[in-house]
Amino acid sequence: MSRPRRVVVVGHGIAGLTAADTLRAEGFDGELTIVGDEPRPAYSRPALSKALLRDIDDLASHTLPPSDHGAVELLGVRATALDVGRRRVVLDDGETLPYDGLVVASGCRPRRLGAEAATGTGPGTGAGRRDDALALRNLDDALALRERIASRPSVLVIGGGPLGMEIASGCLDAGCDTTLMSLGPPLLDQLGRWLSDLLVDAARARGLRILPADAPRPPADLVVTAVGDVPNDAWLGSSGLLGGGRLVVDSRGRVRQDVVAAGDVAAFPSTDGPRRTPLWTSAIEQARVAAAALLRGDDAVPYRARPYFWTEQFGLSVKAAGVMPAAGDPVVVDGTGDACLVQWPGAAAAVNYRIPVPRLRRLCETAVA
Numbered sequence: 001m002s003r004p005r006r007v008v009v010v011g012h013g014i015a016g017l018t019a020a021d022t023l024r025a026e027g028f029d030g031e032l033t034i035v036g037d038e039p040r041p042a043y044s045r046p047a048l049s050k051a052l053l054r055d056i057d058d059l060a061s062h063t064l065p066p067s068d069h070g071a072v073e074l075l076g077v078r079a080t081a082l083d084v085g086r087r088r089v090v091l092d093d094g095e096t097l098p099y100d101g102l103v104v105a106s107g108c109r110p111r112r113l114g115a116e117a118a119t120g121t122g123p124g125t126g127a128g129r130r131d132d133a134l135a136l137r138n139l140d141d142a143l144a145l146r147e148r149i150a151s152r153p154s155v156l157v158i159g160g161g162p163l164g165m166e167i168a169s170g171c172l173d174a175g176c177d178t179t180l181m182s183l184g185p186p187l188l189d190q191l192g193r194w195l196s197d198l199l200v201d202a203a204r205a206r207g208l209r210i211l212p213a214d215a216p217r218p219p220a221d222l223v224v225t226a227v228g229d230v231p232n233d234a235w236l237g238s239s240g241l242l243g244g245g246r247l248v249v250d251s252r253g254r255v256r257q258d259v260v261a262a263g264d265v266a267a268f269p270s271t272d273g274p275r276r277t278p279l280w281t282s283a284i285e286q287a288r289v290a291a292a293a294l295l296r297g298d299d300a301v302p303y304r305a306r307p308y309f310w311t312e313q314f315g316l317s318v319k320a321a322g323v324m325p326a327a328g329d330p331v332v333v334d335g336t337g338d339a340c341l342v343q344w345p346g347a348a349a350a351v352n353y354r355i356p357v358p359r360l361r362r363l364c365e366t367a368v369a
Ligand SMILES: Cc1cc2nc3c(=O)[nH]c(=O)nc-3n(C[C@H](O)[C@H](O)[C@H](O)COP(=O)(O)OP(=O)(O)OC[C@H]3O[C@@H](n4cnc5c(N)ncnc54)[C@H](O)[C@@H]3O)c2cc1C
Pocket: 010, 011, 012, 013, 014, 015, 016, 035, 036, 037, 038, 045, 046, 047, 048, 049, 077, 078, 079, 080, 105, 106, 107, 108, 121, 122, 123, 136, 137, 138, 163, 232, 235, 262, 263, 264, 265, 277, 278, 279, 280, 281, 283, 308, 309, 310, 311, 312
């Protein structure tokens, strides 16, 4: 295949930036343009629901380190359409960007309760647009949430996944009377019974009230929803690239030879069919594969899913690798109680336990003793 001379990356998050860095590392020296609708330097999204809810001043520490990819960065600009025949990305400022290679890395946005947002991505779409509830996806959302909880309102968090639990933890830390509503036990679907019990016990010990999702909604000054996400693929609607309404890629992140995708927007092959894996490390690893495939086609190494995830909530720091949710009780490899390293067949977790991620990953790939 011929190597592209002009590459456009849509999305200025971790997947888009990793793709840009990888293109350069792989020897791409042509024109590189990154389009991002957030009008600010890239930042760590996971920090929004962790340190950023607590730290009052230090926004700068969450900015990602500067890159040397030398790309033209068009920030505060949104891609609105894609013409795959003419190889052009249409922008909301009326410009069009020609490309020979395109990286789709437009991420996702919060699912709203009731109705999904039909269109729109980017700054502000997470927070307070469709109803009075806040949601948390971008820096503006986090700043709005932090400002609201500073006055210690009573808070109702809807959603018992990792994000809902982290938000509830941040609200409790800020001194808010906090209730969380969850469809089933919080974190059970994502992490399994053992880790769910551990984190829910810690949450209750700190004062979190947990209600089933079908209980009457308690009154609260502030409602925050964390009920999943939907991919930012509306701008691809007329491109013909969405298969069954999803952006499905092959094992090298390719939608077609000149278009690759990575991160939260992309459904990669899995044993259960094409699946999105909206995790930070997966976005990085997928972007490396997809950028290499744009340059080297079939010679690029395919993506191998090795899920890794971390969370910080209620005084516990949990790193988990491998197949989650993990079934049953784990074997304790080291430590005790609230500071331990544990292992299941195909999975491992570190709770308040320092361990390099590669070692944790190796542990989840070795047989349980
Ligand atoms: C609050 C929060 C906490 C999280 N915590 C964790 C965690 O602890 N561990 C973990 O593994 N994962 C965590 N995640 C998930 C992780 O942050 C994501 O998986 C990761 O950021 C995905 O990166 P991405 O580049 O694919 O998408 P994004 O980070 O969403 O970046 C996509 C960018 O593209 C922009 N964009 C969208 N549409 C367009 C368009 N049409 N034109 C131009 N730009 C566009 C978006 O505004 C955004 O800036 C968390 C997510 C959130 C929201």
